[in-house]
Amino acid sequence: MKFAVTTRRFLRKARSHFFMLLLCVFAAAQAFAAIPAGDIRIHYHRPDGNYAGWTIYAFDNTTENTGNYGGGPVQVTGTDSFGAYFDVGVTPGAQEVGIIIHNPTASGGDQKDTPNNLFVDPATQGIEYWAYSGIAKLYTTAPSLTNPTALLPGYVRVHYHRTDGNYAGWTIYAFFDTTEFTGDYNSGLVPATNTDAYGVYFDVAVVPNAQNLGLIIHNPSAPGGDQKDLDRTSLSILLPKALSTGATPGSASCTRASQV
Structure with a gap:
């Protein structure tokens, strides 16, 4: 009788462990579900x-x-x-x-x-x-959940300050050493990523070992048509291993930015 009771207990525990194993396998399958073709x-x-x-x-x-x-x-x-x-x-x-x-x-x-x-x-x-949530960028690597605003590898951060405080519609068009799409100047493909004490900043994706990043800060939705911040100029930034860059209206120099 004692043997039968012990056997039943063993089977219950075995079923319980097997069920937990199935749950773990299912959870792992969910976590690593393949991205469908297309x-x-x-x-x-x-x-x-x-x-x-x-x-x-x-x-x-x-x-x-x-x-x-x-x-x-x-x-x-x-x-x-x-x-x-x-x-x-x-x-x-x-x-x-x-x-x-x-x-x-x-x-x-x-x-x-x-x-x-x-x-x-x-x-x-x-x-x-x-x-x-709240950060206007789709990154190619996962941001830290404890420090989500940290600059990620493969990006340059451009800080931008406007004296009028109005950043609505302002965006960056990037060219040369970038992975951002360069075939559509007017759609504002790199909007402001977030705000900080300086104003706003843009995280711009760059190619591996980027050395020359072209930037145009502009507002394609401005009254009267597209408005470039730097008057008919664009910024061409030479990128060594690390660089800080930032821009203020009317200035063609980059003074504060970051790259990882």
């Missing part, structure tokens, strides 16, 4: 952990439905250690994929995670990106 994956982290209602609207080089912004055409695909992620269909050879992370069901109406539209170039930047 898709890009966007990982998204919210500090509040609430992803209910958050969705992606994709445009330009996408195969997703672009005619239903309010319907949330790209729902959360899955979750991982970073947060939630979305798999977004793109066209063959896609170079300009527009992304809006938003919540069309938010209290008070549609809520965009950042005011600016975001863009990626899968042809030069790959098919996997990370977004931290």
Whole structure:
């Protein structure tokens, strides 16, 4: 009798351990789910952990439905250690994929995670990106969850100050040693990433061992047409191993920026 009771206990424990093993295997499979062919994956982290209602609207080089912004055409695909992620269909050879992370069901109406539209170039930047809520950049490596504003490898940070404090519509067009898409000057493909004590800053993706990065700070939506901050000039920045760069209106010199 004692042998039978012991056997039953052993079987219960064995079943319990087997069930836990299955859960772990399933969780690992979810965490490392392959990105489907023809898709890009966007990982998204919210500090509040609430992803209910958050969705992606994709445009330009996408195969997703672009005619239903309010319907949330790209729902959360899955979750991982970073947060939630979305798999977004793109066209063959896609170079300009527009992304809006938003919540069309938010209290008070549609809520965009950042005011600016975001863009990626899968042809030069790959098919996997990370977004931290409130930071207007889709990075090619995961930002730190404890220090999300830290500059990541492969990017140059350009700090920008305007005496009028009005940064609406101001963006950067990058060229030469960059992985940002260079085929669309007017769409503002590199909007302000975030704000700091200096003003705003732009994180600009660069190629490995970048040495010459061209920058135009401009406002393509300005009244009367595109407005360059530096009057008909562009900035050409020589990039040694480390550099700090920043710009103020009307000045063609870069005085404060960073590269990792």
